[in-house]
Amino acid sequence: MFLLEVKDLTKRFGGVVAVDSLSFSVSAGETVSIIGPNGAGKTTVFDLITGVHNATAGEIIFDGSNLIGKKSHQIAKAGIGRTFQLVKPLRGLSVFENVLVGAFARTGDRGEARRIADDILEFTDLSSLRDAQAEGLPIGLRKRLELARSLATGPKLILLDEVMSGLNPSESKQAIELIKRLRDERGISAVAGVEHVMQVVMSISDRVIVLNHGKKLAEGRPEEVASNPEVVAAYLGKPG
Amino acid sequence: MRSRLYLSTLAIFLLAAPFLFTARYSQHVLILVLLYVALGSAWNILGGFAGQLSLGHAAFFGIGAYSAAVIASKTALSPWWGIIAGPIVVLPIALVVGWICFRLRGPYFTLATIAAGEVVRLVALNWSELTGGAVGVVIRPSGFSGTSKVPYYYIVLVVAVATVALCQLISRSKLGYYLMAIREDQETAESIGVDTTKYKLIALAISASLTAVAGAFYANYFLFVDPTIVLPLALSVEIVLMAIVGGLGTVAGPVLGAVLLKVSSEIFRNEFAQANLLIYGALLILIILFMPDGLTGGFRRVAALFGRKPRRVSA
Numbered sequence: 098m099f100l101l102e103v104k105d106l107t108k109r110f111g112g113v114v115a116v117d118s119l120s121f122s123v124s125a126g127e128t129v130s131i132i133g134p135n136g137a138g139k140t141t142v143f144d145l146i147t148g149v150h151n152a153t154a155g156e157i158i159f160d161g162s163n164l165i166g167k168k169s170h171q172i173a174k175a176g177i178g179r180t181f182q183l184v185k186p187l188r189g190l191s192v193f194e195n196v197l198v199g200a201f202a203r204t205g206d207r208g209e210a211r212r213i214a215d216d217i218l219e220f221t222d223l224s225s226l227r228d229a230q231a232e233g234l235p236i237g238l239r240k241r242l243e244l245a246r247s248l249a250t251g252p253k254l255i256l257l258d259e260v261m262s263g264l265n266p267s268e269s270k271q272a273i274e275l276i277k278r279l280r281d282e283r284g285i286s287a288v289a290g291v292e293h294v295m296q297v298v299m300s301i302s303d304r305v306i307v308l309n310h311g312k313k314l315a316e317g318r319p320e321e322v323a324s325n326p327e328v329v330a331a332y333l334g335k336p337g
Numbered sequence: 338m339r340s341r342l343y344l345s346t347l348a349i350f351l352l353a354a355p356f357l358f359t360a361r362y363s364q365h366v367l368i369l370v371l372l373y374v375a376l377g378s379a380w381n382i383l384g385g386f387a388g389q390l391s392l393g394h395a396a397f398f399g400i401g402a403y404s405a406a407v408i409a410s411k412t413a414l415s416p417w418w419g420i421i422a423g424p425i426v427v428l429p430i431a432l433v434v435g436w437i438c439f440r441l442r443g444p445y446f447t448l449a450t451i452a453a454g455e456v457v458r459l460v461a462l463n464w465s466e467l468t469g470g471a472v473g474v475v476i477r478p479s480g481f482s483g484t485s486k487v488p489y490y491y492i493v494l495v496v497a498v499a500t501v502a503l504c505q506l507i508s509r510s511k512l513g514y515y516l517m518a519i520r521e522d523q524e525t526a527e528s529i530g531v532d533t534t535k536y537k538l539i540a541l542a543i544s545a546s547l548t549a550v551a552g553a554f555y556a557n558y559f560l561f562v563d564p565t566i567v568l569p570l571a572l573s574v575e576i577v578l579m580a581i582v583g584g585l586g587t588v589a590g591p592v593l594g595a596v597l598l599k600v601s602s603e604i605f606r607n608e609f610a611q612a613n614l615l616i617y618g619a620l621l622i623l624i625i626l627f628m629p630d631g632l633t634g635g636f637r638r639v640a641a642l643f644g645r646k647p648r649r650v651s652a
Contacts, residue, residue, distance in 0.1 A: 147528060149524070149527075168527070168532070169524075169527035169528060170526075170527045170530050170531055170532045170533070171532075173527065173528055173529055173530035174530045178528070178529070179528050181524075181525070181528075185522045185524065185525040186521075186525075187517065187518055187521035187522060187525060188521050188522075189517065189520070189521055189586070190517060190518075190521065194514065194517075197514060198514045198515065198517070198518045198526075198529060198531075199529045199530075201511040201514055201515065201530075202529055202530035202531075205511050207509065207510065207511070210511070246525075246529060247528070247529060249529075250529050250530050
């Protein structure tokens with residue numbers, strides 16, 4: 098029984114096929130990376146799963162129910178969290194309030210929501226910035242805040258869109274650590290969309306799916322995928 | 338607690354105000370200020386908290402006012418029933434307006450609310466059997482009236498205090514945080530489980546109902562309504578000004594805005610005769626130039642200068 102099962106998912110924008118009968122699955126507690134060059138369709142896949150766009154064809158089964166046709170907020174409530182490639186902090190609110198809004202997905206009670214928010218801030222190591230305005234944070238912390246806000250909703254699966262882009266080496270090391278702890282300490286599955294940074298892919302993924310022009314090019318354990326000649330060709334171009 | 342002391346002092350002042358200001362004109366200004374406190378605060382729930390800048394709130398005010406007027410002209414009941422009937426009539430209309438306008442975002446939403454406001458004004462103008470058309474409705478007074486302004490003062494005080502208290506309650510609740518999330522980024526809000534359409538409609542429903550209550554009070558106080566008085570676009574703009582000048586999305590903002598703008602416009606009208614609007618305009622420009630986030634934002638920055646920890650009013 099898979100947590101997430103995507104079957105023959107297709108999305109056309111006019112004449113462009115952004116995602117072309119893509120199928121993959123994610124088990125509970127698994128971290129899967131979707132890699133592929135810029136424009137491969139990673140963000141579109143995330144937008145389809147979270148209901149930002151409607152699929153042209155295909156099925157998305159999460160936790161036993163079909164997500165096709167559901168709205169973003171319903172999908173979030175069902176247990177899929179996400180972060181955005183271009184981070185979207187709630188600017189006028191503090192770090193704590195950003196996470197608090199997420200926590201209200203689980204409870205209407207203010208005290209309970211505050212407890213959840215503080216727990217998540219602790220987990221993501223943001224407690225020291227509790228009262229800072231989200232607007233002024235540097236990119237690394239803004240990405241972490243996005244993750245924290247999404248975690249506060251209590252997801253079973255979290256979709257991380259370009260978690261590493263724009264981070265410096267020490268920030269990406271922290272991010273890798275946090276993604277590992279999601280799985281190990283909280284049992285949350287993750288699908289990470291990563292453009293490059295193979296070191297990241299290697300260290301966090303149980304499995305890797307390679308996407309190119311909206312199609313699945315390869316799938317397997319990180320070291321298998323990294324040595325697949327087709328994958329190398331997609332990234333570096335064909336020899337000769 | 339220092340804030341409790343401030344609040345008690347304010348409460349005593351508000352309760353004693355009609356006895357401190359015994360002139361009928363001063364009492365009239367007090368009533369107007371409180372009416373606009375209620376209007377600005379009601380608008381702020383939708384415009385400030387949820388960030389949906391409506392320029393059609395005169396419609397809800399007018400419908401509230403007409404509810405009272407029609408009750409008085411068509412039935413034997415007291416026009417005060419308008420305070421209950423107003424929100425009941427407004428609610429379905431607001432939900433239809435919201436259902437249409439919330440498909441649009443940003444300036445397009447604002448334009449659609451202007452259109453909705455104008456539609457309501459034109460309906461009132463042309464539906465003569467019910468509204469009296471351009472002639473309007475004269476309301477025969479019921480209960481106390483004419484002689485003293487004091488009862489009106491206490492009624493509008495209750496309306497204003499209840500509206501502000503509700504804003505304070507909302508600002509600390511799940512609803513308030515969801516509205517602020519919608520204001521900041523609707524896509525993000527959806528991604529963390531906020532049903533943006535539903536919560537925007539809730540904000541509109543509360544905001545429109547409270548505005549209708551204020552409208553019904555207005556009709557009872559002035560005893561006359563016509564479309565140019567209770568339904569003009571200028572009224573919508575004036576309501577928005579209270580909140581923007583005071584501080585969008587803060588509980589105290591519309592209160593401060595209404596006090597400053599209403600009191601100063603009355604003073605200017607008395608002191609500067611024909612030039613009063615010119616001076617009023619200059620005041621607005623100065624505030625917007627030097628306090629772009631409103632009076633509450635300005636005060637917060639001044640407080641920060643003197644080393645006090647800045648405190649967000651909305652949190």
